[in-house]
Amino acid sequence: MLALLYNPALMSRAKQGSRDAKQGPGEAKRTSGETTRRVEAVIDPQGVLEGAGVRLRRSIGTREMNYLDPFLLLDDFGSHDPRDYEAGFPMHPHRGIETVTYVLSGAVRHKDTLGNSGSIGAGDIQWMTSGRGILHEEMPQVRPEGIAGFQLWVNLPAKAKMTAPRYQDVRADRIPEYTTPDGARIRVVAGTAGDVRGAVTDIAADPIYLDVLVPPRSVYRGPVERGHTAFAYVFQGSARFPGPGREEVAVPSPRLVVLGDGDEVRVTTADEPARFLLVSGKPLHEPIARYGPFVMNTREEIEQALEDLRRGTFVT
Helix, strand or coil: CCEECCCCHHHHHHHHHCCCCCCCCCCCCCCCCCCECCEEEEEECEEEEECCCEEEEEEECCCCCCCECCEEEEEEEEECCHHHCCCCEEEEEEECEEEEEEEEECEEEEEECCCCEEEEECCCEEEEECCCCEEEEEEECCCCCCEEEEEEEEECCHHHCCCCCEEEEECHHHCCEEECCCCCEEEEEECEECCEECCECCCCCCCEEEEEEECCCCEEEEECCCCCEEEEEEEEEEEEEECCCCCEEEEECCEEEEECCCCEEEEECCCCCEEEEEEEECCCCCCCEEECCEEECCHHHHHHHHHHHHHCCCCC
16 A cells, blocks of 8 residues: 655645646645745555566555656566566557656566567666557566666657567666766756766657665755756665655655655755656646556546557557
């Protein structure tokens, strides 16, 4: 059972967001002069079973936290027990979204009906644009180190939902890293941080996707576009974020932190380090019709996707 640890009022907005995307959840009202993004909610991930039997921790894409426009799902996968992940995700369809798979340890083999195949390992990322339709499989490999990583689903705007599918596979050595003057280490997967441009480009939501490590008794400060949805997923250690007042909110791992509006994200640490994903993107403000791996704008478009599958015309 997902436990909401802070500001339950956010959840009613998240549920409403699936019906009316004019203001996506996670978008705080602007306050004159406010620049630092403050905590709106802290969420304890929910255990789920997906694919052919893979155990995951999900913090976006549940009944309680439907979506954070334009982000539809965030899964945290990690285990040293092969029984938790070896069944993998056999061939399945997607339409209307982008999937982002970031591997921390282990390896995931993949292939699709377009003829793409390969493997991503520790530090690698795969950004897949499903567009009008793709069938693919993702199979974690059984290794002594097990498997660990994340998958994020990003919505596509209506004008891009039926574009041609494509992959961006990026190896670890191509993802730029830098260290801030305060000692925080930043891996820039997408977007721009400081003067560093991320490895993944040409994404519809114009996202920033960072892997941030903050040493003990240190601080991280980074700009985020005002009006963009932003969240942090703390997956190692413990971090502190500005609360609604002057207090700080201590967030142990694993937790999702939904951030209100502002121009800057500030994170501090006490006696232990913190590592987290920092993700932001431009909200689409479009209606959402969602059915499993399909995310479109109308119910009729979902029915068309199912009909295409039945007729064998889903992938063209």
